[in-house]
Amino acid sequence: MIVISICATDEPANKPLNHTHRGTCCELMVVSQNTVAHLTSRNMLQPLATQTLRERHPQRRNHFSVEDHFHFNREQGTIHDWHQARNILVTEDFIVGMITGLEQEVGPASTLVMYKIGEEWGLKDADFFQRNFRQEYNRELRQTNLSFLFEAWWWPFVTQGWGNWDIDLSEQKNGFMFINIFDSVVARTLGDVGKPVCYLYAGMFAGFFTGLIKKSLGCIEIQCYAMGETYCKFLVGKQERIDAASFWQNEGASASDIEKRMKNGQLSP
Known part of the structure; x- marks a missing residue:
């Protein structure tokens, strides 16, 4: 699984985009079929709690696991990470397509x-x-x-x-x-x-x-x-x-x- 930042935001259209804050970016998580199966088997694609994990545990530092770092919301179709950045699931074909596309465009x-x-x-x-x-x-x-x-x-x-x-x-x-x-x-x-x-x-x-x-x-x-x-x-x-x-x-x-x-x-x- 991999995350790549892209230029997208949940901010209002009339508000300047702050590229230095992850919370205003959208990120792509490139995952394998095994990862998707893991997320499903762990029943992680569920509605978010009223408070995020970070809000419930503001002093927590060891948020290394997928379960702790990401917040999945099936009803809204969204995934946010510990830093409130929006994430999108794509396959590894995205990497191949991105590199192949660049090679075709600029050699x-x-x-x-x-x-x-x-x-x-x-x-x-x-x-x-x-x-x-x-x-x-x-x-x-x-x-x-x-x-x-x-x-x-x-x-x-x-x-x-x-x-x-x-x-x-x-x-x-x-x-x-x-x-x-x-x-x-x-x-x-x-x-x-x-x-x-x-x-x-x-x-x-x-x-x-x-x-x-x-x-x-x-x-x-x-x-x-x-x-x-x-x-x-x-x-x-x-x-x-x-x-x-x-x-x-x-x-x-x-x-x-x-x-x-x-x-x-x-x-x-």
């Missing part, structure tokens, strides 16, 4: 378009996350352990089906880090096509961390499930590092080769 530039979509999304989500984190956890970001902070950002994406992650902060002091994504919905849907395909993820990571630290960062996928690997791996850092990694990748370097060169401080091709 090879479709990968850049996907990256830019993710980057813009990440920038806006960084703004939302910072405001929401201060309100929900009653603390400043700079006072928070980074591992906890990043998990607080990513857990809704895990619930929404973007996949589990592992973030390596060991090289943070050197200005870069690695992110592993397990079960990328894009790579899983497209299958083994022999090349990286998770440009939406790469753009989102670049945008989010740029917005978070207020410094321009880029991101590149150096290993992908769609290349026959067991998981996807991303490098986040300044553009000079991304350019170097891109060059090495085009020359046939593996993810482990690129990681080793980065950790050794090599930047020039």
